Amino acid sequence: MDFALSDEQQMIVDTVRRFVENELYPHEALVEKLDEVPDELARQVRAKAIAAGLYAANMPEALGGAGLDNVSMALMERELGRASFALQMLVARPSNILQACSAAQAQVYLLPAIRGERHDCLAMTEPDAGSDVRSMQTRAVRDGEHYVISGTKHFISHADSADFIILFAATGVEETPRGSKKLITAFLVDKDTPGLEVRRGPACVSHRGYHQCELFFDQCRVPSAQRLGEEDKGFALMGDWLGASRLTVAATSVGRARRVLEMSTEWAATRQQFGQPIGQFQGTGFKLADMATELEAAELLTLQAAWKLDHGRMTDQDAAMAKLFASEALARITDHAVQIFGGMGLMSELPVERFWRDARVERIWDGTSEIQRHIIARSLLRPHGA
Template identity: 60%
Template sequence: MAFDFSQTDEQRMLVETVRQFIEKEIFPYEREVDRAGEMPMDLAKQIKSRAKEVGLYAANMPEEVGGGGLDVMSQMLMERELGKCNWALQKFVGRPSAILMACRDEQIEKYLLPTVRGEKMEVFALTEPGAGSDAMSISTRAEADGDDYVLNGGKHFISGIGLPDFAIVFTVTGVDETKRGPRKRVTAFLVDRDTPGFSIRRGPRCVSYRAYDNYELFFDNVRLNKRQILGEEGKGFVLANQWLTGGRVMVAANCCGKAERAMELATDWAATRKQFGQTIGKFQGTSFKLADMATELRAADALVAYTCWKLEQGTMTDADAAMAKLFASEMLGRVTDQAIQIFGGMGLMDELPLEMMWRDARIERIWEGTSEIQRHIISRDMLRAKEQ
């Protein structure tokens, strides 16, 4: 089977548009925002407005709901370029959670369309203090009470910037008996920020993406109508898995963009920095690092492109997505670390963006599923194939 991942004219134009956008609208502010550890809302509004002007906002969403209607490969190319800049700023280019396409009836006008237009912001609330990588261990519960549900529990490590307008909250609404024993029935709800009993606060600051907040959410007898169920009752984890699996591929694309930026910085430094009468790039200790960085990046790009192709064909498996996320995120860690080594002490100085990129790279092996979880998904798929 032959694969052709060459870019179309439209895709090349998209890449150039995103590249120019981040150079003009994001790069000039990212160090200031990182140092402050907070995203100024006037800057956020400016980025969002400019993104809308050039047609980048909500480009991942279908045209029929007002989005840009990008295909999977084009989304990947866009994410790769956006990956070169800090998440706290690129967030406002706007890629709403595709899970919102499960909205129906009045949910479409209340949640989906305003989010696509940039009038509302959502957060994806799955992770809990006692259920990190083991998502099926969530304990937040929504007990049925007539046509309503009463929600109690809490979430943490919920990413976002500025208080969200609503949360997509995953809860336990019952237990089903399966061949493998009892299994929690997980349901997703759309919960407005101003709902009585729902409170939100900023969680601990993270060393990666300092200005990209993480929140703690608390639910104390929050009353929700069944009309606020996203999708079907008991099908929340199916929705979550669809979003997480596709999202992992885009995280991998993001990592490739970050690695390319770090490699370019290191290459420029190696070509100009002189020691012992010659540029340091002429020493094998440096040049071999660059060669390894370029090779690993090329391999990650190829894997991500192949995985996106499978996603577009409808044949991508959980293991495919896990491989892309695992390899690209760990590749990024090695590339940024080697880039620091090539720069030496200067690489760790605040004047350069590299120390920020090095810190930011660390979280990529944790969020959207840790490297260990990705390896579990991959090996489980391999072993199940032998059991059949």
């Protein structure tokens, strides 16, 4: 069992770390203040990411991406996760689902996304269908060479800055032992399609500058040529994407937790009370010890799952464990950090309160902690017939 990084992986870590520190950190305060990434800044960051070879690193080399394996991608996501989410997402990793594009679709959607010319978002969640995605109400009805789509999506990340939407909609119903379930189909929908309206959603406490939106489809006609994959087979595509996205959340959580631990350690080593650094008091030192231990465990779970994915061995349980533990460890680590910083930990003058706020969403999106526990428990019970 070799835990050492290869020379190439270490180079990736060093390159991404420098990019994050030099190109992203300096703009975090501005984005936090504005709750926006100015358009010109977004263009500059994307251009620099492309020039540095960091853009679309998750896509195959044959398509113009960097073709990184899953462990290398987890390392990259870990380093990007140290920065403000609104900024690090400008170093785009187009959705893996786009690799299901047909040859014709690839020319319009996949390849432009890899080149940084177009940007995607994914629309799955609805007001009454969050974790239970197969209860979604948005419908796509076949009408000749088109599908007519009606319904509402919400909590759709960065739809305001996307050019097209990877949409999941119900196209039928099947009977299962647990009752009727929707059959799901995926579509590629251009944002300027008549009958589609995109609105900014309510303000969110986490990740300022990275907005969630609401999508309204009113008899929106989408050509059948823009169906992604087979009709009624979108749930399988969705499942493929969720595993990779849960690893991304885990790796991002690890990176952010590492930055928080570094800041907390420096503060505890330099902040003086009662004539000595506060880190020498057991109440503070034990917090740092717990933070460091949880961080190492979260990183090992995440990299192990990524390694298994590279070897075709990752299960839903592996991804769920990594996402569950890393996101919850981040919550505990950021909470400890606020306590270590004391009153200053809650002041906007320092980024600690931002890390604390931002950490909250990681236990909700891409599958709540409760869903991850359900996946893990089901995996344990299934071999016993339960």
